[in-house]
Amino acid sequence: AQSVTQLDSQVPVFEEAPVELRCNYSSSVSVYLFWYVQYPNQGLQLLLKYLSGSTLVKGINGFEAEFNKSQTSFHLRKPSVHISDTAEYFCAVSGSNTDKLIFGTGTRLQVFP
């Protein structure tokens, strides 16, 4: 079975500052990892995914994430955030034996001017 832990429920940051949203997972099989963003009153939009290969994954809107197998982490980073990045961010995991996505509880990124 898989599980996901997002350590920070809220992350406040000033515009143009760097940000890291943390995600740790557990799994007994090979994992596939995803970050989704949810803007208010909208569904989830895929930011990026790790399936295999290079551990550094680049996504949309300038985000990237690094898969670290030894630390079972998949932290999301952006070097310079914008006001428009204010949203809820969800880390999710699935495994080689299932389509089922297990989501974390989310991190609310609040960008201040």
Next chain:
Amino acid sequence: EAGVAQSPRYKIIEKRQSVAFWCNPISGHATLYWYQQILGQGPKLLIQFQNNGVVDDSQLPKDRFSAERLKGVDSTLKIQPAKLEDSAVYLCASSPVGSYSNQPQHFGDGTRLSIL
């Protein structure tokens, strides 16, 4: 391409009433998912269809929730009777191919259900 369509966007009912949600996935997508997202939590899978067959409904409260995907295209999720704890956003998602493909899921905007 058109995205996943859901209706209604909002619904308010009293407890013990029934309610139904509708989802039309992206054209050609074989797999359809219904999620429940309670305020402050991540989405939780309720049921997964591949074409018109059920792949996983292990977390669907079958005493009150039901879902169908006739003809393998659009789907309805029903709650009868509703309880206060069913207040949540119900998200529909679809993906292109079948099981274990790890194709990203595409989400609709959801239906926000409030139970009074």
